[in-house]
Amino acid sequence: MTQHSRPRPGPSYAVEAVDLVKTYGSGPAEVRALDGLSVRFPTGSFTAVMGPSGAGKSTLLQCSAGLDTPTAGRALIGGVDLAALRDDELTRVRRERIGFVFQQYNLLPELTAEENIVLPVQLAGRRPRRGALGELAERLGLSGRLGHRPAQLSGGQQQRVALGRALLTEPEVIFADEPTGNLDTRASGEILELLRASVRELGRTIVMVTHDPVAASYADGVVLVADGRLVDALAKPDAVTVAESLRLLGQRR
Numbered sequence: 001m002t003q004h005s006r007p008r009p010g011p012s013y014a015v016e017a018v019d020l021v022k023t024y025g026s027g028p029a030e031v032r033a034l035d036g037l038s039v040r041f042p043t044g045s046f047t048a049v050m051g052p053s054g055a056g057k058s059t060l061l062q063c064s065a066g067l068d069t070p071t072a073g074r075a076l077i078g079g080v081d082l083a084a085l086r087d088d089e090l091t092r093v094r095r096e097r098i099g100f101v102f103q104q105y106n107l108l109p110e111l112t113a114e115e116n117i118v119l120p121v122q123l124a125g126r127r128p129r130r131g132a133l134g135e136l137a138e139r140l141g142l143s144g145r146l147g148h149r150p151a152q153l154s155g156g157q158q159q160r161v162a163l164g165r166a167l168l169t170e171p172e173v174i175f176a177d178e179p180t181g182n183l184d185t186r187a188s189g190e191i192l193e194l195l196r197a198s199v200r201e202l203g204r205t206i207v208m209v210t211h212d213p214v215a216a217s218y219a220d221g222v223v224l225v226a227d228g229r230l231v232d233a234l235a236k237p238d239a240v241t242v243a244e245s246l247r248l249l250g251q252r253r
């Protein structure tokens with residue numbers, strides 16, 4: 001066998017959801033939020049998850065991140081099956097290998113920006129790498145704001161603090177649920193550029209739920225979810241194509 005004909009190693013996946021089912025309630029009140037959904041997110045990619053309201057996007061994120069338990073199917077982070085972990089192991093994976101950014105920022109109001117950013121590292125019993133906090137603050141444009149409390153910061157600055165908190169642990173994956181949902185166009189653009197740079201320059205993998213086709217156009221790809229299933233995927237999306245795909249999806253239902 002020549003060197004050229006050797007099989008290449010396949011792409012690695014930071015997140016894999018395999019036949020995920022999630023039901024809430026039972027009997028006639030049962031809601032099937034995920035209905036056998038399978039999707040894989042390659043390491044070092046930025047993917048937007050889109051679809052109509054109630055399609056199961058947030059449930060997919062919650063189950064993939066080990067914040068919720070699927071009724072059936074498997075969720076893997078870096079090839080590790082979350083269902084196979086003990087509670088303490090799952091907590092460690094969530095703390096060290098996954099970062100979260102939410103629409104509402106979820107910062108602790110009594111802590112400064114710096115204290116919010118370093119909290120997950122401290123909870124993991126570690127210290128940030130030397131110089132890491134300063135580098136990160138500079139990257140996020142927060143150098144002069146680290147002593148401020150959330151109430152003293154704009155929405156965009158608060159979301160940058162939340163992103164700093166997610167990045168400082170140097171996680172493999174960042175799950176972002178509507179990270180620009182509360183921001184104006186300019187602040188949204190800044191956050192989306194920072195998310196994209198986190199993938200390009202820091203090698204992170206980002207899975208972002210969004211309703212906004214412009215936000216999705218910052219991603220490498222879009223996956224479309226409807227009725228708890230994966231229904232389409234778009235590579236290198238532009239906002240017009242994404243909006244049209246969403247419109248067609250709405251018509252189909």
Ligand SMILES: Nc1ncnc2c1ncn2[C@@H]1O[C@H](COP(=O)(O)OP(=O)(O)OP(=O)(O)O)[C@@H](O)[C@H]1O
Binds near residue numbers: 024025057058060
């Ligand atoms: N804790 C819960 N208890 C009962 N039903 C739930 C729960 N969480 C979600 N659901 C239901 O599961 C379905 C999927 O919800 P999910 O929040 O994942 O959708 P989504 O695509 O993120 O919607 P949206 O875009 O409106 O945020 C919906 O019908 C929702 O009402």
